[in-house]
Structure formats: C-alpha cells, structure tokens
Amino acid sequence: MTDFSDDSFSDDGGLHALWQGSEPILAPLPLDEIKRQAGRFGDAIRRRNRREYVATALVVAVFAFYAAIFAEPLVKLGSLLIIAGALVVAWQLARRTSRADPDAEAQDISGYYRARLVREEHMLARVGRWYLAPFVPGLLLFLLGQAKASGMGGSLVFLLVVAFQLLVFGSIWILNRRAAAMLRARIARIDRAGTLQGDSQ
Known part of the structure; x- marks a missing residue:
C-alpha cells in the first residue's frame, strides 16, 4: 500500500499545502479562507483515497500471484x-x-x-492500528516463508529486509502522527476564529 500521508507531504496541491502558510499557526482563519480550504481539503481526500484503492488492487493482484506460484506453505499463507x-x-x-x-x-x-478535519485527525492519529497492524501477520509469515525457502533465515540479508520493513512502517506512523498534529492546529485556528467572531457580536 502507499503511504497514507503521501498526499500530505509530497505535493503543493495536497493536504500539506492546506496546513502551511505565512500566517502564524494559531491565528484565526477568516471565513473566506475556510471556504477555500474546505474545498481543497475535500479534493485532496478524494485523490488520496483513489490512490489507496488502486494500491489495494495492486497488492491483491501481486500477492495472489505469489500465493499461486510459490510452493512454500508459509509464503502462500x-x-x-x-x-x-x-x-x-x-x-x-x-x-x-x-x-x-x-x-x-x-x-x-x-x-x-x-467536523471533516476532526474525523481525518482521528484517522491519522490511529493509523498504526487500522492501516499498519492488518499487514503485520501476513508480512511476518511471508518473510519467514521466504527465509525458510531460501535458507537465509539467520543471514544478514534477512535481517536487513526485516529492518527495512520496520523502517517503512515506522516512517508511515511518524508521518501520519505529524499530519494529525497539523490538523489539530488547523482545528484550533477554526475554533479561535469562532471565538473571536462570537466575542465581536
């Protein structure tokens, strides 16, 4: 699967652009700016989800092929x-x-x-349990099966492969936690704008 946060950190048209700006991060957001960002936020979410669904289809196709061609039971499982x-x-x-x-x-x-920001923040903050954890059992069995079939269970190559997978998972978790923190700051700015608007009435 692709990095869930790649839309947040890779291009100026993604979520990253929504969280960065020249104004102080706790400054209230004007209503016109909220309208503009709400539209861009929805577009970024749709693009991200399309990429994830395409990635899911690729994962299913590739590992179905592996299950069919490899004889090692651990690799198949x-x-x-x-x-x-x-x-x-x-x-x-x-x-x-x-x-x-x-x-x-x-x-x-x-x-x-x-409300949309809050829902996305909750999703990003919990990425470890719903995005990463479902892959762990299968990935461990797949790697163990590959190591058994190739006879490199105790080799440096196998340890490097495992370390790389841990690095990838750790990076995804950290990036998404950082994105969740940025969304919390954005929510605080909206709340601040609402408070100031209420005080002025």
Whole structure:
C-alpha cells in the first residue's frame, strides 16, 4: 500500500499545502479562507483515497500471484493474509474517511470543515492500528516463508529486509502522527476564529 500521508507531504496541491502558510499557526482563519480550504481539503481526500484503492488492487493482484506460484506453505499463507489485510485497510479507509455533505456545508461551512478535519485527525492519529497492524501477520509469515525457502533465515540479508520493513512502517506512523498534529492546529485556528467572531457580536 502507499503511504497514507503521501498526499500530505509530497505535493503543493495536497493536504500539506492546506496546513502551511505565512500566517502564524494559531491565528484565526477568516471565513473566506475556510471556504477555500474546505474545498481543497475535500479534493485532496478524494485523490488520496483513489490512490489507496488502486494500491489495494495492486497488492491483491501481486500477492495472489505469489500465493499461486510459490510452493512454500508459509509464503502462500502470508500472501493470503496480506491480501486480507489490504482489503481490511481499504474497508477501514472507506469507513473512516470524512464525506462531503452539501447540505451541512451550505448551512455552516466553518462547522462542516471543522467536523471533516476532526474525523481525518482521528484517522491519522490511529493509523498504526487500522492501516499498519492488518499487514503485520501476513508480512511476518511471508518473510519467514521466504527465509525458510531460501535458507537465509539467520543471514544478514534477512535481517536487513526485516529492518527495512520496520523502517517503512515506522516512517508511515511518524508521518501520519505529524499530519494529525497539523490538523489539530488547523482545528484550533477554526475554533479561535469562532471565538473571536462570537466575542465581536
């Protein structure tokens, strides 16, 4: 699967651009800016989800092929578990993703945008349990099966492969935790704007 946070950290048109700006991070957001960012946020989420679903299809195809061609039972079982993990992640992504609601947006753009940010923040902050954890059993069995079949279970190459996988998982977890913190700062700015608006009335 692709890095869940790659839209947040890779391109100026993604979520990263929504969280960075020249104004202080705790400064309140004007209503026009909230409207603009709400639209861009929805577009970024849709792009991210499309990439993830395409990645899920690729994972299923590749590991179904591995399950068919490899004779080692651990590799076959690991491949099937990885496929199951990818499908669970796709289901979780669809279930957890904030969805557009034109009626709510028309009634209260600030509250609507804040609600979507909160939902995404919760999803990013918990990426370890719903995005990474489903892959762990299958990946461990797959790697053990490969090591058994190749006879390199105790070799440096096998240890390097395991270390690389841990590095990838750790990087995804850290990046998504950082993205969640950025979303919390964005939520605080919206709350601050609402407080100031209420005080001025």
